[in-house]
Amino acid sequence: xxxxxxxxxxxxxxxxxxxxxxxxxxxxxxxxxxxxxxxxxxxxxxxxxxxxxxxxxxxxxxxxxxxxxxxxxxxxxxxxxxxxxxxxxxxxxxxxxxxxxxxxxxxxxxxxxxxxxxxxxxxxxxxxxxxxxxxxxxxxxxxxxxxxxxxxxxxxxxxxxxxxxxx
Numbered sequence: 001x002x003x004x005x006x007x008x009x010x011x012x013x014x015x016x017x018x019x020x021x022x023x024x025x026x027x028x029x030x031x032x033x034x035x036x037x038x039x040x041x042x043x044x045x046x047x048x049x050x051x052x053x054x055x056x057x058x059x060x061x062x063x064x065x066x067x068x069x070x071x072x073x074x075x076x077x078x079x080x081x082x083x084x085x086x087x088x089x090x091x092x093x094x095x096x097x098x099x100x101x102x103x104x105x106x107x108x109x110x111x112x113x114x115x116x117x118x119x120x121x122x123x124x125x126x127x128x129x130x131x132x133x134x135x136x137x138x139x140x141x142x143x144x145x146x147x148x149x150x151x152x153x154x155x156x157x158x159x160x161x162x163x164x165x166x167x
Contacts, residue, residue, distance in 0.1 A: 001073060003110075005080065005117040008053065008067040010046050016069055017042050019076040022102045030100045032079070055084075063087055068121070070099075070114040077105040080118045084125055093159050095131035096122055111144040119148060123166040130164045 020034040037045045051057050055064040063083050070078035081098040083090060090096075097118050101110045115132075122130050132150060134141045136158045146152075150162035 003070065003072045003113055003117075005068050005070055005114065005121065008046060008049050008069065010043070010050055012042075012046055012069070014039070016076055019069070019102050020079070022104065023079060023100050024103075026100070030098050032100065061087070061089065063090065066121070068118065070101075070110065070117065072105070072110060072113075077102055077110055078114045080114050082118055082121055082125070085127075086131060091131065092156060093133050095133045095161070096127055097130060097132050111141065112147050115144055115148045119164060119166060128165070128167045130166055132162045132164065133159045134162070136160050 017034075017037075017039055020032060020037075023032050023035070025035045026032040034042075034045050049065075049067045052062070053064060053066040058064065063085055065081055065083045068080040068082065069076045070080060078099060078101040083094070083096050086094075086096065097115065099111065099114050099118060101114070119130060132145050134145060136155055142160060142162075145162045145164070148164060150164050153161045153163055155161070
């Protein structure tokens with residue numbers, strides 16, 4: 001099995017769009033803003049997220065966030081989001097990393113792999129200790145985080161806060 005994490009590109013094609021649509025509007029705290037985008041506006045969506053990654057035209061309540069696509073055997077199976085640093089709101093809920101696997105590819109261990117790769121990217125940009133938050137009832141994602149050395153700090157408003165040391 002080959003797998004790879006690729007950063008969003010302005011040239012991403014219909015296979016990414018189709019994955020985003022399959023993932024749906026989001027669940028368990030992961031928001032998918034691309035779900036309601038029509039294909040003829042997909043390039044605008046990509047440009048918006050490219051700008052967010054570079055900190056261009058950010059609203060004051062947002063931080064730079066890079067979007068990644070996770071490929072297995074050359075097929076996109078997941079989305080990853082890496083926030084470059086945290087503000088007060090993200091310290092409570094959101095954390096550094098969010099991810100989702102398309103429903104048709106769940107239960108194959110891809111959550112563990114995408115998180116492992118996102119943690120490498122976090123370390124590359126200087127994150128020494130990554131915060132991940134997850135809904136308390138989301139046992140599958142909690143296991144993924146724990147399999148990647150996540151240590152539960154506490155639970156705040158039904159959201160578990162895990163830390164992973166990257167140094």
